Amino acid sequence: MGPHAPRRGSSRGRCCRRDRRLPHTRILFLLQLAMILWCYLMAVFTDPGAVPENWRHDAEDSGNPSFSSSDEQESAPRYCSRCQNGKPPRCHHCSVCNRCVLKMDHHCIWVVNCVGARNYKYFLLFLVYTFIETVLDTLVLLPNFIEFFQDEHRRSSSPGDIAILFLAFVLNLAFALSLLCFIGMHASLVTRNTTSIEVYERKKSVSWKYDLGWKRNLEQVFGTKKLLWFVPLYSTEDLHNIPALRGMEFPTRSDAIV
Numbered sequence: 001m002g003p004h005a006p007r008r009g010s011s012r013g014r015c016c017r018r019d020r021r022l023p024h025t026r027i028l029f030l031l032q033l034a035m036i037l038w039c040y041l042m043a044v045f046t047d048p049g050a051v052p053e054n055w056r057h058d059a060e061d062s063g064n065p066s067f068s069s070s071d072e073q074e075s076a077p078r079y080c081s082r083c084q085n086g087k088p089p090r091c092h093h094c095s096v097c098n099r100c101v102l103k104m105d106h107h108c109i110w111v112v113n114c115v116g117a118r119n120y121k122y123f124l125l126f127l128v129y130t131f132i133e134t135v136l137d138t139l140v141l142l143p144n145f146i147e148f149f150q151d152e153h154r155r156s157s158s159p160g161d162i163a164i165l166f167l168a169f170v171l172n173l174a175f176a177l178s179l180l181c182f183i184g185m186h187a188s189l190v191t192r193n194t195t196s197i198e199v200y201e202r203k204k205s206v207s208w209k210y211d212l213g214w215k216r217n218l219e220q221v222f223g224t225k226k227l228l229w230f231v232p233l234y235s236t237e238d239l240h241n242i243p244a245l246r247g248m249e250f251p252t253r254s255d256a257i258v
């Protein structure tokens with residue numbers, strides 16, 4: 001009886017100390033969760049960008065059109081034989097959505113939608129907030145992970161609980177690391193104004209014509225209002241003044257060598 005009774009008491013005491021810390025952790029966790037859900041729903045339900053019906057390149061209206069089915073010939077007017085419609089610059093046909101998507105990055109099974117000109121920011125914020133959440137979870141679970149390696153008589157939880165918390169820590173850590181790699185890849189793409197589809201195209205050109213410098217490149221995805229960079233919204237001014245956010249036209253650098 002002697003050695004067990006005080007340990008139960010100290011365990012209860014530790015539990016109470018944890019409870020006192022919980023409100024802050026809970027508020028932070030719930031705020032993160034709200035941001036994840038907001039960004040996720042925006043990424044799912046925002047149309048990434050559709051090509052207007054019977055859209056034609058400006059050059060076709062004034063001269064003799066020369067359609068090309070190749071996505072690589074960006075300078076020539078392009079045509080999608082499956083949609084039977086013109087293709088604006090940086091637009092690609094998604095075989096899953098079965099339509100052309102403006103500034104298509106990729107089709108994402110997690111958001112059940114294409115990621116394109118109009119929801120790319122929401123998708124990126126979803127990744128970032130999910131990453132922060134998994135890092136927070138990992139930090140909160142760290143004491144339980146350490147406890148797993150402690151002697152049995154020093155543990156405050158049952159072996160079953162410790163095993164579950166150990167597994168939760170490992171899964172959160174693995175998820176956080178894989179998200180970090182994915183965010184790193186997209187950060188590199190955003191700062192160079194390149195989509196995942198355009199990576200190979202970019203490698204073939206001497207200087208990427210859409211690369212306007214990292215600051216302007218960021219503005220083409222996140223807008224110019226820095227406070228709105230962290231929420232899945234754009235200001236009306238940005239939507240009006242930045243054509244790239246609408247996905248039909250994109251400024252190019254004058255010194256580009258293709």
Ligand SMILES: [Zn+2]
Pocket residue numbers: 080081082083084092093094098099100
């Ligand atoms: Zn198409």
Ligand SMILES: [Zn+2]
Pocket residue numbers: 094095096097098106107108113114115
């Ligand atoms: Zn798609």
